[in-house]
Amino acid sequence: MNIGFFGSSLVSAYWNGAATYYRGIIRALDALGHRVTFYEPDAFDRHAHRDIPDPPWADVVVYPATDPAAVSRLVANAARKADVLVKASGVGVLDSLLEAAVLAYKRPRQTTIFWDVDAPATLARVRNDRRDPFRELIPLYDYVFTYGGGDPVVNGYEEFGARQCVPIYNAHDPETHYPVPAEGRFLADLTLLANRLPDREARIDEFFFRPARELGQQAFLLGGNGWADKPMPPNVRSLGHVYTADHNALNTSADFVLNVAREDMAQVGYSPATRVFEAAAAGACIITDAWKGIELFLEPGEEILVAHDGAEVAELLRTVPREKAQAIGEAARRRVLLDHTYGIRARQIESLLLRKTTSLLVGYA
Known part of the structure; x- marks a missing residue:
């Protein structure tokens, strides 16, 4: 599968605690044969504090986030190439535009995912603001994946009409995280x-x-x-x-x-x-x-x-x-x-996506 992923940053963990989570998940998906293109804004001085070069296990597209029309066109182009289109929470720039655009440019048989790396905060926000535009978008995504939260978060998203909410918990990459000598x-x-x-x-x-x-x-x-x-x-x-x-x-x-x-x-x-x-x-x-x-x-x-x-x-x-x-x-x-390895998490994701793809193919048969 080709996966288009709009997130905060893959290459920089500067003011971006989700970076290593993204890296672990995406690297493990690549090992299973899926290709991810990660779209991230040039924002918050992150690219002046990169942790890694562009990795071989993902394609990284850095875009200027100062032109909403250009970002919308970027989403449209990403949608044309992807089997799965992901919008992560907390990109930090034009989040509302991205959340709506991923759905607006969805193609038939394409799977859309809202991937929430801060579900308690998101749910509190939409509960407290009935005019929050994201409230109306939740039921339109095929999946909501969350960084964690268990049943309280799953139940919270289901209250707002989520089709299916699944926690994809944090983990580690054994090739990246391991004992080393003390310094x-x-x-x-x-x-x-x-x-x-x-x-x-x-x-x-x-x-x-x-x-x-x-x-x-x-x-x-x-x-x-x-x-x-x-x-x-x-x-x-x-x-x-x-x-x-x-x-x-x-x-x-x-x-x-x-x-x-x-x-x-x-x-x-x-x-x-x-x-x-x-x-x-x-x-x-x-x-x-x-x-x-x-x-x-x-x-x-x-x-x-x-x-x-x-x-x-x-x-x-x-x-x-x-x-x-x-x-x-x-x-x-x-x-x-x-x-708790990202390989285990990636197989969980793959199972969900293949199940969704199979149901879509049956629906179009």
Whole structure:
């Protein structure tokens, strides 16, 4: 199948946490024989901070997002070549135009997908604004795929008339995420990689900065954009943007790696971040904030540690021996290799798309 995919960016993870998710899914689809053309805007300074060159497993089309008519023509051209046309959420430029254009230029027997990498936020938006134009488009897409969210998100989309909503959970690519030797520049007792976002900052204050203040003799490392003007305890070192080529070393160089969900994803649950699987694949011992459904992905206490507040994070740092942390990290690595690879996710997607193609062919017979 030829797949046209409109997303934020495939080649840059700068202010774009979905990049490694897209890469894992698309590379695995290519391995199954499907070809993806990824359309991304030249926006938000992402292409000045590329992580990878154009990959051999996808065609990348970068377009200027300053001319709505030209973007509409681009969608029309993409639709002519694709068997499957995808609009991801959060492109960041002309999203409403893209959402409507993908449907407007749909050809017979073509499958359209809205791929939501932030379903809790999207659903909250359309619930709160009855005039949101996306409300009327939801039932017109053949599929809604989501980054996570489980039954709460599926039920939410079905309330708005989605034909079929399927979570395609995060995972890891074994050829990209794996243990490497520790590096001195990333040594820490606890490391967090997270961009500064309004709906996550309060939780990071609680789960990261609070234990840092309580444990002044331990070393805390913070990676991600937006933290330059944040007041920090002296034992916190801020790295700024960390390129994806350094993620394995970042994860293997810390005694513990922290995951902090955004507020809405924590409330909905069933939404493990990409970085959870990437850190697990590197053999890191992960401490995560508590959210419903963790046990469906990693076993608490055996493959991941769970904290309900910053005090519990501090207690884990005080009491869990390094040997136990290493054993938990190894158990997590074994689990994600078995159950949470992008190859597994791609086969799930392929099955759904082939089922849809078969039903369309029967309908036209």
